[in-house]
Amino acid sequence: MADQIVQVSESTSSAAMELIGFQRGLEKLDYLGVKVGLIATDRSPSIKKLMKSEKYHGVLHEFDAWHVGKNVKKKLLAEGIKASNRPLQPWIKAINNHLYWSCEMSAGDPEKCVNQWKSLVHHICGVHRWEEGNVEHTCQHREYTAEEQRKKKWLTTDSSAFRVVQSIVLDPNILRDIKQMSHFKHTGSLEVFHSTMLKYTPKRIHFFYDSMLARTMLAVIDHNLNVGREKGTTKTGKEKLKIQFSKASHRYVVKYQFEDTQQLPFRLELLDRVKELSKEEPLVRQEEMGKKKFPRGNIAKEPRPDLDVLMSQVSHRFSHQKK
Structure with a gap:
């Protein structure tokens, strides 16, 4: 959908541009008769709100595991540098891996995904069998030998490190997001396309709409031919x-x-x-294609004033001092 390009003059911020482009993309897919059953995105609040609307009621909205894992890891690293939380540091990578495992093994079941993620608070304390709601639960890993169990640096429930992990793992916002990760979808292919886009449209260079459209189309062709x-x-x-x-x-x-x-x-x-x-048809000048084909707009939300008006408003350093 390379023809769905959003200009900065159409919105108030980059986040707003993202939402407009997302909506146009979905509308184009609907126009082409493409049935969308599931969409994976990052945790953009505006897109999250849009997907909850009645218009997209039948479309499953999933979050990319990497974006959520990055957030969790960032919080753990910030807490782990504190002296009282040093025992947490060896567990950070394992906690991040557990998040991926919980999503991958949930097979599309949101509740199972959440329960597997929450089991972490038991495992890090060396507890591999526990009861919850009159139901016995167990860790899914192999049974540790007595020597492995003894050597593992388990956290204690009365330690500051454990309380930090518990607060992060059981954070209502995290649990709510994990429910939308049970299908274990990723946006990695989109990130690869963005990398290809930078090859054709580097951010340090300004492009007019027609050039941006053509370069985006080239990036799409390049990506589609080399993906997989x-x-x-x-x-x-x-x-x-x-x-x-x-x-x-x-x-x-x-x-x-x-x-x-x-x-x-x-x-x-x-x-x-x-x-x-070029041999079959005469080349068409850009002016003949009409302004609607290449919409342009000024980023400023007000008309450009005359130079004389702006100069009269300039405040000089000594303009208010008495002579």
Whole structure:
């Protein structure tokens, strides 16, 4: 939907632009007859409110697990640097992993997703069997040996670190959001597209509407042709791997190498098509296409004054001093 471009002059902020673009995208899909059953987004309050409206009553709205996990991890890191909460630090990565596991294993059941997430407050204290609502619950991991149980740095229920974890895990806002994560959907592909967009429309350069439209279309073609690439293989048929330092985890990780992206073929094809069209039909000037095709607007919400008027309003440093 590259033709759904929002100009800053159409809204009051970038957040408002996001909502307008989101609505236009859904309306375009509806116009094309595309049935939308589920949408995954970040936790934008405006989009959250929109999806709760009667208009989109039949569409499931899910949150991306990464955005929620990032928020949880940020809170844990902020509390973990305090001296009284140092025992919390070794658990931060495991807590974040547990969030992903809870979403992945819930199989679309919101209540199951929440219950699996809440089980964390028992596990971190070394309790793997507990009763809740007259029902016995157990952790889903394998049973620890006596030695493993003894060596694990469990938190105690009377510690400051445990109270911090408990307050974050059982935060009503977090629990409400986790109910909308039971299908374990991600917006990673959209982030990849945004990265491709920056290649065609770098933020440091201003583009007019017609140029922005064309460049966005190029980014869409580029993304669609290169999405879903297979993992690269060596001459012996083994999967290509690379060691990369992760800024997020501050450690080296192993990642798969995928096949190289292809941009040249489709660009050459477009050039050939342009040459063919230039011979068949006369080129149309931008002025002849009409202003409605390329809407422009000033960011300012009031008409531009004359230079003389602005100069008369300038306050000089010594203008009010007595001579």
